[in-house]
Amino acid sequence: MAMVKCRECGKEVSSQAKACPNCGIKDPAPRTSLAKVFSIIGMILVAIVVFKCSFGVGESIDKATNPRNDNFTPPGASSTTPVPAPLPPPLARQWRYSDEVDTMRKRSTKTAETTSLEELEFPFPYNKKPNYATLGLISKADGSKFAYLSIDHGQFLCHTYDCPVNMQVDGQPVKRLTGSAEGSGRADTIILPYGPTLALLKKGQVLTVEANFFQQGSRQMLFKIEALDWKP
Secondary structure: OOOEEEOOOOOOOEEOOOOOOOOOOOOOOOOHHHHHHHHHHHHHHHHHHHHHHHHHHHHHHHHHHHOOOOOOOOOOOOOOOOOOOOOOOOOOOOOEEEEEOOOOOOOOEEEEEEOOOOOOOOOOOOOOOOOOOEEEEEEEEOEEEEEEEEEEOOOOOOOOOOEEEEEEOOOOOEEEEEEEOOOOOOOOOOEOOOHHHHHOOOOOOOOEEEEEEEEOOOEEEEEEEOOOOOOO
């Protein structure tokens, strides 16, 4: 049992006394004022706010300085912004082969083709993407063989009787070949002489092809030609 001062007369009384033996006031033990209670509550709330702010600043510094933090979001970026997947390489920088069998004649049409290393840039109306050039060899079931150069979007420019094409293998002297327009009238394909084209394709690693395009002048296309496995 503790002794406290009477809140009325100031004399010492028991903290459990129901009345002061000196002045007779009931419940003489001192009472905690509301102001004091509110002051204590306010101090507790301020301490909580300061603690949370300090923890938040520390976490932000850790995110900005620790690149291994998986939850780090760069400033100005949304946390839900998806990371773009890396773009795939061109359709093929190596040779692709096909073999279609004519079941009636027991013969097959074989094809080998490769895609240019870079796209061609044309203005409207041929500015569609992708726009690669394709160089190929064909051995048909009827025994005919030819090479061809085609473009996804664009028109080759041919003269009255021929379509001149310049080719260069690995920086060697330039060879001029004379092609012809595709039989059905398509301007996106040039038929090339089979023998001279095949001979160039077997010589090196990179082939530069230069051809004329309608309203675009001459353009050069690079092809990776090494490792050609052609047995028609």
